[in-house]
């Protein structure tokens with residue numbers, strides 16, 4: 001309660017003081033070794049406490065509603081960044097942002113996203129949205145459907161972390177499935193688990209979705225995923241989430257080398 005209280009006392013000031021910063025974690029293709037996209041993740045850079053991780057404030061913001069302000073801020077940062085790449089002649093890659101469950105029921109998220117890409121004048125395929133698998137399927141379906149009508153790419157986040165709803169996979173037209181970090185690491189430990197991962201990947205592709213593995217920490221994991229046909233990875237083995245300026249440099253460096 002004390003932790004929650006200190007966070008809540010500080011959040012509005014922190015927002016005004018620009019302490020919520022967008023980090024980008026690159027998504028890589030195993031086969032080419034190149035960056036093919038990024039996920040936008042929030043870091044709270046506190047003047048006294050240093051960097052605070054999302055796990056320490058996102059759940060609190062989800063409860064008190066401040067997540068609505070935070071998410072909008074990060075979506076805006078992502079759009080600004082994409083716009084800046086285009087302006088500066090850097091070949092842009094798609095950036096995915098997280099949509100919190102608060103938005104699914106209480107907010108016209110579809111209209112908001114449509115306005116954002118208009119405001120920053122960016123092609124719709126460059127902004128992608130992640131929704132976690134643990135969100136109730138009925139409401140999610142409507143949002144995903146309407147987002148897709150406009151042309152946004154929709155990612156199902158954290159697959160394998162909770163109920164891994166096959167029902168949601170069947171009814172909700174996601175474009176991409178993201179395999180959860182713990183699912184990957186825990187299931188890789190046994191022969192049975194590895195088979196489940198392999199079949200999850202082939203089943204996903206068979207029903208027409210792309211697949212990304214999250215939380216790849218070892219070469220062994222990357223090689224296994226590659227063998228199973230999953231080429232896109234996001235994880236510390238390739239890169240941690242980094243400040244946006246550092247991401248710019250990496251992207252630019254890759255592009256001038258080729």
Ligand code: C2E
Pocket residue numbers: 025040041042053054055058067070071074098099100130157158181214215216217234235236237241
């Ligand atoms: P997520 O959307 O599933 O994001 C992936 C998380 O996995 C990130 O944690 C990332 O740093 C971490 N990760 C990626 N690769 C590895 C790895 O190889 N090893 C390990 N140990 N971790 C890895 P992060 O940044 O701490 O964020 C945690 C969660 O907080 C996110 O999970 C997302 O659900 C939420 N979150 C972060 N930023 C935002 C935001 O701006 N808005 C909303 N709504 N949620 C956010």
Ligand code: MG
Pocket residue numbers: 039098130157
């Ligand atoms: Mg995510």
Ligand code: MG
Pocket residue numbers: 157158178180214
């Ligand atoms: Mg995830």
